[in-house]
Amino acid sequence: MTRDEASQLEAEFGIAFPPVYRTAITNSYPFSDATEELDTDAESLRQSNQGCRRENPWGFPWRTNYWCIGGDGAGGFYFIDTKQDDSTVYYCDHEDMPSSIVDVDHISITPFSEFVDEVQQLERDMEKWEEDMKVKVANRKWWQVWIPRQWPPKPKG
Secondary structure (H helix, E strand, O other): OOHHHHHHHHHHHOOOOOHHHHHHHHHHOOOOOOOOOOOOOHHHHHHHHHHHHHOOOOOOOOOOOEEEEEEOOOOOEEEEEOOOOOOEEEEEOOOOOOOOHHHHOOOEEEEHHHHHHHHHHHHHHHHHHHHHHHHHHHOOOHHHOOOOOOOOOOOOO
């Protein structure tokens, strides 16, 4: 995301991003475009945040100073409070919803810098896993890709 796109989002939603978040989303961190946890695509962030404001899964109004920064891939999402400079990242689990907006303030998961480190480590782990899978698949014949090496299973006993 460019700085101009970030500024456009701030103006559109009437917020100001904390400096550490602004730095992270304006291509200052080496994230891939596919990172769900820390989304850096302006249009995707626009849609996510419009959705939170329009269709809050908790059933009560979404605070205008909350900003959805990404998701966990299973329906939960991460967000920040744009009025706070402490850069705390909060997590909203769609299956374990708080009973009121007051409860949201107590779902703090991690400081932003640690969150960024975790996302970067997750990307490195995924890249390694994908590379390992390529090697495993490359060393098998086409019919062995979906069939375990021990097929048929050996009888027990």
